[in-house]
Amino acid sequence: MLEIRNLTKSYGDVLALDRFSLDLAKGEVLGLLGPNGAGKTTLISILAGTLGGFTGTVTFQGQSLFASRQLKNRLGIVPQDMAFYEDLSAMDNLLFWGGLYDVPRAELKRRAAEILELVELAGRAKEPVKKFSGGMKRRLNTAIGLLHKPDLLLLDEPTVGIDVQAKVSILDIIRNVGAAGTAVIFTTHQLAEVETACSRVAIMDKGRILAQGTLDELVRIVGERTFVEISGEFGAGAFSEAIQDMPAPSVELMSAGDNLALLAVSDTDQIPRVMDRLFGRKLAVTDLTIKSPNLETVFLKLTGRSLRD
Amino acid sequence: MRRLLHVFTNDVRRHLRAPLVIVVFMAIPLAMTALIGAVFGPKPGANALPRIAVLVVDRDKSVASKLLLGAFDSARMKEMFEVTVIGESEGRERMKAGRASAMIVVPERFTLDLMEWKPVALTVVKNPAEQFLPDVAEEAVNTLAVVLSGAVRAFGDEVRGIRTMMDLPLEAFPWASLGPELAKAQSKVIAASKYLDPLLIRLKSEEVTTAGSRPAVTRADVFSAVLPGMAIMFLLFIVQTVMRDILAEREDGTLRRMMSAPLRPLELVGARILGGWLMGLAVLLVMAAAGRLLFGATWGPFGYFLLLGATAAFWVAAFFALFHALVANRNQAGAIGAPVILVFSLFGGSMMSPDAMPAAFRPIGLFTPNRWFIDGAALVRDGRFPLAAVAVLGASGLALLALAVPALLRQTRSAS
Numbered sequence: 001m002l003e004i005r006n007l008t009k010s011y012g013d014v015l016a017l018d019r020f021s022l023d024l025a026k027g028e029v030l031g032l033l034g035p036n037g038a039g040k041t042t043l044i045s046i047l048a049g050t051l052g053g054f055t056g057t058v059t060f061q062g063q064s065l066f067a068s069r070q071l072k073n074r075l076g077i078v079p080q081d082m083a084f085y086e087d088l089s090a091m092d093n094l095l096f097w098g099g100l101y102d103v104p105r106a107e108l109k110r111r112a113a114e115i116l117e118l119v120e121l122a123g124r125a126k127e128p129v130k131k132f133s134g135g136m137k138r139r140l141n142t143a144i145g146l147l148h149k150p151d152l153l154l155l156d157e158p159t160v161g162i163d164v165q166a167k168v169s170i171l172d173i174i175r176n177v178g179a180a181g182t183a184v185i186f187t188t189h190q191l192a193e194v195e196t197a198c199s200r201v202a203i204m205d206k207g208r209i210l211a212q213g214t215l216d217e218l219v220r221i222v223g224e225r226t227f228v229e230i231s232g233e234f235g236a237g238a239f240s241e242a243i244q245d246m247p248a249p250s251v252e253l254m255s256a257g258d259n260l261a262l263l264a265v266s267d268t269d270q271i272p273r274v275m276d277r278l279f280g281r282k283l284a285v286t287d288l289t290i291k292s293p294n295l296e297t298v299f300l301k302l303t304g305r306s307l308r309d
Numbered sequence: 310m311r312r313l314l315h316v317f318t319n320d321v322r323r324h325l326r327a328p329l330v331i332v333v334f335m336a337i338p339l340a341m342t343a344l345i346g347a348v349f350g351p352k353p354g355a356n357a358l359p360r361i362a363v364l365v366v367d368r369d370k371s372v373a374s375k376l377l378l379g380a381f382d383s384a385r386m387k388e389m390f391e392v393t394v395i396g397e398s399e400g401r402e403r404m405k406a407g408r409a410s411a412m413i414v415v416p417e418r419f420t421l422d423l424m425e426w427k428p429v430a431l432t433v434v435k436n437p438a439e440q441f442l443p444d445v446a447e448e449a450v451n452t453l454a455v456v457l458s459g460a461v462r463a464f465g466d467e468v469r470g471i472r473t474m475m476d477l478p479l480e481a482f483p484w485a486s487l488g489p490e491l492a493k494a495q496s497k498v499i500a501a502s503k504y505l506d507p508l509l510i511r512l513k514s515e516e517v518t519t520a521g522s523r524p525a526v527t528r529a530d531v532f533s534a535v536l537p538g539m540a541i542m543f544l545l546f547i548v549q550t551v552m553r554d555i556l557a558e559r560e561d562g563t564l565r566r567m568m569s570a571p572l573r574p575l576e577l578v579g580a581r582i583l584g585g586w587l588m589g590l591a592v593l594l595v596m597a598a599a600g601r602l603l604f605g606a607t608w609g610p611f612g613y614f615l616l617l618g619a620t621a622a623f624w625v626a627a628f629f630a631l632f633h634a635l636v637a638n639r640n641q642a643g644a645i646g647a648p649v650i651l652v653f654s655l656f657g658g659s660m661m662s663p664d665a666m667p668a669a670f671r672p673i674g675l676f677t678p679n680r681w682f683i684d685g686a687a688l689v690r691d692g693r694f695p696l697a698a699v700a701v702l703g704a705s706g707l708a709l710l711a712l713a714v715p716a717l718l719r720q721t722r723s724a725s
Contacts, residue, residue, distance in 0.1 A: 048569035077569040081562025096319045100570035
């Protein structure tokens with residue numbers, strides 16, 4: 001359904017997208033995982049048709065996504081901003097935003113009522129949106145993107161700044177939309193969200209996809225070993241030197257930064273030895289976490305940084 | 310076009326849902342007009358003289374003094390004079406305190422001396438602290454004295470006959486002799502009446518308008534002259550507020566979302582300018598109607614006024630479209646916009662008449678919509694077509710629009 005090839009976009013000297021390529025099938029929910037500045041919002045903006053000055057091609061349902069303005073009728077956008085009118089009611093907002101697409105007026109009203117039920121705002125449909133909580137606003141923001149039943153839904157960090165309950169509600173909606181046949185690209189830097197909602201995950205950093213696949217496929221990248229995440233003030237070089245002569249594959253340094261390092265160990269007995277080495281060199285360790293293989297360890301291995309950075 | 314109208318109607322709906330700013334901006338010019346009209350306009354009854362306080366000291370207490378006091382008691386005289394009969398010492402105290410315009414002293418034997426055709430004098434004491442009211446009172450007393458003197462002379466024989474009877478004690482009064490005296494007086498009145506009724510000479514009042522003179526200025530005229538200046542000033546504020554959405558949407562992400570829909574930038578820009586124009590015109594018409602209802606302000610032929618208002622609102626919408634395409638954000642728009650409007654209003658005649666400005670500053674007003682609207686409104690009020698105002702505002706508005714549209718399109722595309 002969607003083919004992105006060699007998409008490149010830069011802001012001055014900063015390369016936001018670097019020959020980015022991606023395929024997406026109908027009904028697939030792709031979680032685009034990456035830290036701030038990875039290029040996620042740039043990608044969504046280009047696909048939404050609101051950002052120009054790029055190279056590469058985007059083919060949607062067999063034609064260039066940018067060939068015709070009418071193709072925008074098949075795209076749904078949920079921006080990171082709460083992009084609606086706070087003075088209007090939820091219903092009026094839906095009717096306005098839906099009215100920008102080619103949906104007959106009567107049909108639009110019916111769909112608006114349906115979508116308000118879906119996002120659990122039917123009871124507050126006529127209230128001004130400014131009275132809504134953050135979670136309710138996020139749900140409305142999502143509902144606006146879904147109203148015209150798009151074939152491709154682009155969500156840019158749709159769960160930022162809301163409570164767990166609202167987050168679960170939005171993730172449910174995303175999953176259901178995908179199950180109904182809409183292709184979804186969903187950007188986030190929350191690992192748990194992609195694990196919950198997505199059928200496929202792409203890990204992105206510095207404008208490129210580092211790895212992609214199902215959750216299981218990605219976890220296999222780091223193998224079956226136990227992972228030890230060590231935080232502190234040690235410096236990447238000093239940390240590497242401290243453990244460089246420890247026998248692999250018993251202890252393998254997956255990534256090392258000045259404040260965070262990830263080790264894979266074949267046996268948890270190796271952990272005290274690692275700590276002895278670090279303390280012996282007077283490296284300040286503040287935290288140590290033992291982890292099973294998961295997306296976070298994959299991300300850390302691939303990027304050398306935590307998603308929190 | 311469908312999407313343009315869709316955005317436009319949504320803008321109108323949003324502003325109607327939160328109308329406070331527009332209502333306040335509409336109320337302020339009406340309030341300022343009311344204030345200016347109240348302070349500088351003519352007051353109701355301002356031309357009428359106050360009632361003149363006259364004190365009468367009646368030492369005579371007889372027929373003639375009663376006639377004099379009775380004359381002051383007629384309806385017409387009561388409108389002008391407030392007469393108080395008072396003792397002499399108290400009267401002089403009141404005059405010293407400045408609590409009356411004049412005091413008339415009727416001397417003793419006033420009636421008797423009159424009947425004997427002896428010269429008598431009425432004393433008029435005037436309040437020196439007042440400019441002309443005491444003179445009015447003196448003139449009125451003088452007129453009454455002339456009338457009374459004339460009556461005494463005309464009926465001299467009868468008066469003398471009655472006078473001789475008045476020296477007698479009451480029980481000796483010859484009542485039977487009174488009849489013939491009165492009959493003689495009656496025959497004189499009847500004889501005179503054919504000359505007096507109808508009066509050969511009557512006074513006829515009429516007002517004359519000389520060349521160059523104007524009819525008296527009413528308070529409604531003052532409102533009518535002040536309100537256009539206020540209306541155009543606050544039209545500028547209102548349209549600026551409405552069109553500030555252009556910047557708000559750029560900042561809050563709604564512009565990007567709109568541009569991700571199948572809405573063309575030109576449709577969005579068109580909706581914004583149309584919104585500013587039509588909402589501005591609607592507000593102007595509401596202010597005009599309110600001015601008519603509240604102050605009786607006159608606007609002249611509606612068609613002319615509508616055309617002038619539509620042209621002025623168009624100019625203002627085009628100006629602020631360009632303005633908002635050039636400023637960076639809402640704060641900048643607020644910081645620059647208000648001074649620009651105030652400068653327009655100052656030099657354009659909303660705050661003071663251009664005639665009150667130094668001659669060197671007057672031509673600046675020609676570059677403001679205020680001046681053209683105010684001058685145009687004055688012409689319309691006189692029933693004339695405001696050709697120059699409509700032509701200048703329309704042509705310069707189109708020029709502003711030609712600059713604003715590409716600038717806004719560029720801004721819309723870059724901001725999204």
